[in-house]
Amino acid sequence: MPKQAAGCSHRAAPVHTDPGEVSVLTALSAVADPVRIQLIRELAGSADWTRSCGSFDVPVGKAALSHHFSVLRGAGLVEQRDEGPRRVNRLRREEFDARFPGLLDLLLRTDDTDSE
């Protein structure tokens, strides 16, 4: 492919962290936040690569939202891909569950809406 084939974006690719290299403390800290819990749950209820960052119903602005996704990436919880102007997401279920068995289930299979 001589010419700049599709896939070579000019945009800075999101930095991903492999769940296997994430410490327990990092994972727990990432998950101990109401906004991020909501993001994870909402993301889990959608098919992979179907949700852009701005499509989540969270009570924060763009800047904070971007920050939260950065934290989730750093914890190996979310994978992102640029698709045109938007950045679509995918929950790394199997990979994260292999590193921290049961943790993701705790967040998703939860009856209480973390009231408190």
Add this chain to the structure above:
Amino acid sequence: MPKQAAGCSHRAAPVHTDPGEVSVLTALSAVADPVRIQLIRELAGSADWTRSCGSFDVPVGKAALSHHFSVLRGAGLVEQRDEGPRRVNRLRREEFDARFPGLLDLLLRTDDTDSE
């Protein structure tokens, strides 16, 4: 003042929270702290009611230590009982695991010493 019957301590009994009434966010926040993780691990390696609060090898003062145990109690992770001048502890393994399956295992069955 009239005399006190045996078994009626003058000391304020520690306030305990049942694990069943703890929200996911509270539990995760309690556990997302390096000092508290160390306390839980050290406590898990000892028999019930054998460790007083001051017997843990953590790099904080008495006041902070007392605070951490308060948080652990509030998350339903630790039960305390007054035994003479000291306050001895017990990890609520079964009860906490019933409420948050796998979470305690994640902290204990850990290979990495939360290095980061």
Add this chain to the structure above:
DNA sequence: CTTAGTGTTCGATGAGCATCGTACATTGCG
């Protein structure tokens, strides 16, 4: 090219919390 949509980065702000030092309470011992 211009415009609109999407997301990141930067600096600043504010709240929460981990920590400390000190004072205080309780217990057990000499």
Add this chain to the structure above:
DNA sequence: CGCAATGTACGATGCTCATCGAACACTAAG
């Protein structure tokens, strides 16, 4: 009783982090 040991309560301090506003970058469409 007086004293040491243990743990809590309180006020203060400092730091981390969640948030915002604004500026910037990239993409797609008109």
